[in-house]
Amino acid sequence: MKNINNYIILSLFALFFVSCEDVIDVDLQTEEPRLVIEASLDWEKGTSGNEQTIYLSTSTAYFDTETNSAVTGATVVVTNLNTGTIFNFTDENNGAYTTASFEPILGDTYYLQVNYNGETYEAIETLYSVSEINRITQSTEAGFDDELLEVNIYFDDPEAEENYYLVKYYEPGDLFPFLNTLSDEFVNGNEVYSFFEKEDDEDSNETPFEAGDTVNIKVYAISEQYYNFMEILIEQYYNSGNPFASNAALIKGNCINQDNPDNYAYGYFRVTELNAETYTFQ
Structure with a gap:
């Protein structure tokens, strides 16, 4: 009899939660296709x-x-x-x-x-023009977490003009690449350094680098206008889940x-x- 009563109670709880579910229609703004x-x-x-x-x-x-x-x-x-x-x-x-x-x-x-x-x-x-990559190394000291592997790249910046760069890192199998913009404002004429490390991310199914992992690296020489465009785009993308981030702009x-x-x-x-x-x- 006790088992029957427990079954009845559980059934009532299930019925209560099911009856409380409402379908929410999200009314999103739409515009003509561009x-x-x-x-x-x-x-x-x-x-x-x-x-x-x-x-x-x-x-x-x-x-x-x-x-x-x-x-x-x-x-x-x-x-x-x-x-x-x-x-x-x-x-x-x-x-x-x-x-x-x-x-x-x-x-x-x-x-x-x-x-x-x-x-x-x-x-x-x-x-x-983009400079040749001088060398690529790995370490655990240069990143944000000293227990995670990161890849490091180095290339020379020409001194004669302002330069802007886009660096793209991608491990085959990841959903998206990691993008990083650089300018020579504080390193003009010197060697430029960039690094990339990964943490566990269940949403994108990404895991930290391990021995045997491969990462594809591309360094682009870009215009100042495109640098400014990508700076805003990257900032909005990586802050999209931050409750304290400013509202996204067009x-x-x-x-x-x-x-x-x-x-x-x-x-x-x-x-x-x-x-x-x-x-x-x-």
Whole structure:
């Protein structure tokens, strides 16, 4: 009889909790889809840099995972403003626009023009040189936790001009790379240092580095404008779960709608030289 009474009590508790569940509909603000321009013309040292791809899509609702947002039928052209050379990008009918004839020239300025739905989007960027990576090491002393392995990279900063860098670390299998922006404001003409370590993160399924782990490292030479853009983007991304962080602000890239400025595009047009290395922990 005691077991039966316990069963009845448990059943009543379960019924109580089930009856208290309410479905909450989150009413999110929506807007008309905007063009998204992913135009990263990255030239890795030691390669020709001829093959480049620009991706066009449209923005979608936050919870929309089924809409095909790829943009086709647009016209994408990049022009070297120093030489006048024009590079036409071919529509692959899947949101990708490609060329196999791009010519990266250090110090030259490139102009992007995208024609879509009767409107023209334009952006300008300059290609800067990136230094070779001097060395890559590992340690446990340089990071935030002296029990965790970190990877360290070193490269020289040219003294003659202001320089800005984007460093990308990625361990195969992780959901996202780690991005770090650097300027030579306090290290002009000296050796630049950057490090990366990982902690346990259940949300992204990331774990600290161990012997045998491999990390891919890319160092990009970027413009001051792109540096400022990425500084804000990275800050907002890593502070998104911080209750004391400031409210996120709208971040606009450098792609300007010349016909209707209010109908601006998301994304960015960048032209960079980069160094790519892979390091395996010992």
